[in-house]
Amino acid sequence: MVRRGLIAFAVTSLVAPLVAARVASAGGLALDLTAPRGVGRAGAGVVSDDGAASVVVNPAAMARRDVVRAQAALVVVDDDASYDAPGDGVVATARGPSQLSPALGIEGAVGPIVIGAALVDDARLSRRFAAPSPGQPGDDVEALYPHRYAGLTLAHHRRTLGLGLAWRATDWLAVGASVTVSQVELAESRRVWAGFGGRDRIGDATRDVTVELGGEDGVVPGGAVGVLVAPIDAPIELAASVAWADRARLSGAASAAAATPGQAPTVTAVAPRAEGALTSPLVARAGVRWLAERWSLELGAELRAYPGGGGLDWTIRGLAVVDGTGATASIAALPSRVARRRHGVGRVAADVEIVPGLVWLTAGWAWAQASTAPGQLSPTGADLGGHTGAVGAEITGDGVTVTIGVARTWAPATDAAVGGLRLDNPFVAGTAAIGRGRYDQGRDQAAVTVELELP
Numbered sequence: 001m002v003r004r005g006l007i008a009f010a011v012t013s014l015v016a017p018l019v020a021a022r023v024a025s026a027g028g029l030a031l032d033l034t035a036p037r038g039v040g041r042a043g044a045g046v047v048s049d050d051g052a053a054s055v056v057v058n059p060a061a062m063a064r065r066d067v068v069r070a071q072a073a074l075v076v077v078d079d080d081a082s083y084d085a086p087g088d089g090v091v092a093t094a095r096g097p098s099q100l101s102p103a104l105g106i107e108g109a110v111g112p113i114v115i116g117a118a119l120v121d122d123a124r125l126s127r128r129f130a131a132p133s134p135g136q137p138g139d140d141v142e143a144l145y146p147h148r149y150a151g152l153t154l155a156h157h158r159r160t161l162g163l164g165l166a167w168r169a170t171d172w173l174a175v176g177a178s179v180t181v182s183q184v185e186l187a188e189s190r191r192v193w194a195g196f197g198g199r200d201r202i203g204d205a206t207r208d209v210t211v212e213l214g215g216e217d218g219v220v221p222g223g224a225v226g227v228l229v230a231p232i233d234a235p236i237e238l239a240a241s242v243a244w245a246d247r248a249r250l251s252g253a254a255s256a257a258a259a260t261p262g263q264a265p266t267v268t269a270v271a272p273r274a275e276g277a278l279t280s281p282l283v284a285r286a287g288v289r290w291l292a293e294r295w296s297l298e299l300g301a302e303l304r305a306y307p308g309g310g311g312l313d314w315t316i317r318g319l320a321v322v323d324g325t326g327a328t329a330s331i332a333a334l335p336s337r338v339a340r341r342r343h344g345v346g347r348v349a350a351d352v353e354i355v356p357g358l359v360w361l362t363a364g365w366a367w368a369q370a371s372t373a374p375g376q377l378s379p380t381g382a383d384l385g386g387h388t389g390a391v392g393a394e395i396t397g398d399g400v401t402v403t404i405g406v407a408r409t410w411a412p413a414t415d416a417a418v419g420g421l422r423l424d425n426p427f428v429a430g431t432a433a434i435g436r437g438r439y440d441q442g443r444d445q446a447a448v449t450v451e452l453e454l455p
Contacts, residue, residue, distance in 0.1 A: 040392015040405020042364030059176030074445025149379030197430025215250025375420030
């Protein structure tokens with residue numbers, strides 16, 4: 001009866017987040033934790049990962065620690081995206097430089113209490129599409145850069161420092177909690193159209209203005225709570241956790257430049273600044289792990305929600321556009337291309353011991369719902385969800401454990417028959433729908449972790 005109850009709890013914990021996610025609405029960009037030890041397992045680790053990532057994912061998992069151990073890791077992330085606008089034969093592709101995400105962690109037991117600290121990257125994303133040059137002929141710009149109004153660049157980085165405790169309440173139950181503080185950065189750029197419908201042809205590239213916005217919040221508080229159930233008389237482990245963080249109140253520089261220097265429209269700038277509030281996800285996780293003598297199987301599920309909903313709206317001060325007639329309009333606000341909605345993720349991973357006491361091989365698969373609503377798709381900010389396949393290995397000996405892993409995410413190509421975004425115009429004198437076309441994405445990750453048992 002005990003085992004039946006545990007299995008029922010496991011099934012309920014796994015299915016509930018995914019069922020809830022099917023009623024998702026509103027718009028989104030998913031930014032997944034780059035947990036180094038989880039790369040080779042497609043992110044499955046709410047039960048099994050007791051290293052650096054556990055401090056921010058499930059602090060109760062640290063309860064397995066009985067000696068002091070430290071981890072140093074590096075994750076390499078390569079994100080690529082493409083946008084094919086209808087009818088022009090031009091495919092815009094973003095393949096920026098690979099992003100490096102280091103991680104550090106240390107955990108140790110003091111009686112029934114395990115204390116851990118970690119520095120990890122919660123998110124790392126960089127997309128840079130080709131941008132027109134100042135003064136480039138308008139006909140060339142319109143033909144070669146159909147994505148310019150929907151988005152040219154977007155960069156997001158979230159780094160988190162956490163301190164956690166796990167308490168071994170009984171021989172089979174552990175609970176944990178952590179406090180975190182994050183540094184969040186967001187920067188993006190695109191073109192707006194500064195013309196007048198009826199006088200100018202909407203989309204005439206000679207009326208373009210390039211706008212660049214960026215902001216940072218160095219202190220975003222948060223935390224996580226979790227539970228780990230590991231019955232002594234059953235080869236099964238269960239875990240669940242909830243992680244939360246405050247909104248990131250971004251503040252930083254803003255700039256704008258006319259497409260054709262020296263010609264109308266022109267730009268005036270007086271100490272320009274940009275501000276905006278970026279909602280942090282509320283993440284609920286649950287997992288179950290089956291343990292055999294030389295293999296294990298872990299299932300996990302996540303639900304990511306965004307309290308308050310909606311996307312980020314930039315508030316801008318100190319920028320204005322001047323038309324050739326002398327008409328002036330402030331660039332006072334722009335909607336960000338970061339937009340998100342509630343979505344679910346399912347994960348499965350297997351570990352097999354191939355050299356007793358020395359080498360384990362890992363493999364994993366994950367499926368994620370698209371976190372961007374169809375009406376919010378943009379080349380820089382869209383997240384299409386998709387499937388992730390991963391493989392890895394873990395080698396242990398003489399107090400040293402080395403873990404390596406690689407993963408590839410395939411997103412389903414998505415066609416937007418109707419553009420859900422609007423062309424931004426500071427004069428509010430002519431606009432059009434933008435964003436129609438075909439979106440495609442992929443993501444590669446590679447990670448290596450070295451863990452040392454300290455005296």
